[in-house]
Amino acid sequence: MRRIFEGLAVGKDIRTLCDEINALGFRTRTRRRWKADYSQVIGNSGNIPLTPWKARKMVERTAYAGYVCEKWTHGLPVPANHEGLVTLDMWNHANEGYWKIIKDPASPTGWRKIDTRKLRTKRTYRRAREDFPFKLLINCPICGKPLKANYSRSRNGNRYGYYQCARKHKQVSERQEALHALLRDYLGELRFTPEVAQRFEQHLREVWVEKAGGLNRHLVAANAELAQLLICVEI
Numbered sequence: 371m372r373r374i375f376e377g378l379a380v381g382k383d384i385r386t387l388c389d390e391i392n393a394l395g396f397r398t399r400t401r402r403r404w405k406a407d408y409s410q411v412i413g414n415s416g417n418i419p420l421t422p423w424k425a426r427k428m429v430e431r432t433a434y435a436g437y438v439c440e441k442w443t444h445g446l447p448v449p450a451n452h453e454g455l456v457t458l459d460m461w462n463h464a465n466e467g468y469w470k471i472i473k474d475p476a477s478p479t480g481w482r483k484i485d486t487r488k489l490r491t492k493r494t495y496r497r498a499r500e501d502f503p504f505k506l507l508i509n510c511p512i513c514g515k516p517l518k519a520n521y522s523r524s525r526n527g528n529r530y531g532y533y534q535c536a537r538k539h540k541q542v543s544e545r546q547e548a549l550h551a552l553l554r555d556y557l558g559e560l561r562f563t564p565e566v567a568q569r570f571e572q573h574l575r576e577v578w579v580e581k582a583g584g585l586n587r588h589l590v591a592a593n594a595e596l597a598q599l600l601i602c603v604e605i
């Protein structure tokens with residue numbers, strides 16, 4: 371456990387740390403599974419390699435920093451009778467972006483554990499992206515909301531782009547290149563009548579005029595301001 375905290379403190383990522391620890395032969399504790407009336411052992415669990423998710427859950431235990439934080443303490447950290455395995459600073463560092471234990475005079479125990487995930491700014495999925503041109507144009511077939519775009523890193527370190535449902539429909543996930551190829555083929559086959567082409571051109575023109583008009587307005591305002599300033603300087 372110390373190893374994990376120390377690794378996180380020097381900026382290693384939790385997946386790498388798990389790999390290192392598992393390579394040393396680490397297996398989770400074995401637990402017996404009992405029949406509901408405890409009359410008989412019906413199986414074993416545990417004795418498996420450490421997973422990043424499990425490691426993350428362990429790092430989140432406040433006991434490692436020497437605090438009890440349970441339902442009966444109303445979720446407030448209480449300094450424990452025992453020393454922590456790691457310092458509070460180290461614990462806070464390891465849980466950066468998840469949890470933080472802070473001194474809080476307003477808390478009955480003098481301490482508070484805050485969920486820093488809630489402090490993160492909410493991400494918006496509305497922005498158009500050059501690398502995912504279709505993210506706002508294609509909808510999830512289940513909920514009908516536009517897809518979001520993101521990259522995920524595979525275990526060998528390569529980055530893959532995905533289109534996914536922003537509402538967590540897991541089955542809706544398409545590789546970036548695959549979807550782009552599919553759409554390229556599809557769009558390449560489309561043929562337009564001259565009327566469509568004409569209307570498209572007109573639309574482009576309108577959008578352009580609107581944008582340029584906005585710029586011109588800024589320019590006029592800026593020029594007026596500049597003239598004003600020049601007059602001030604002359605005086």
Ligand SMILES: [Zn+2]
Pocket residue numbers: 510511512513514515535536537538539542
């Ligand atoms: Zn969906």
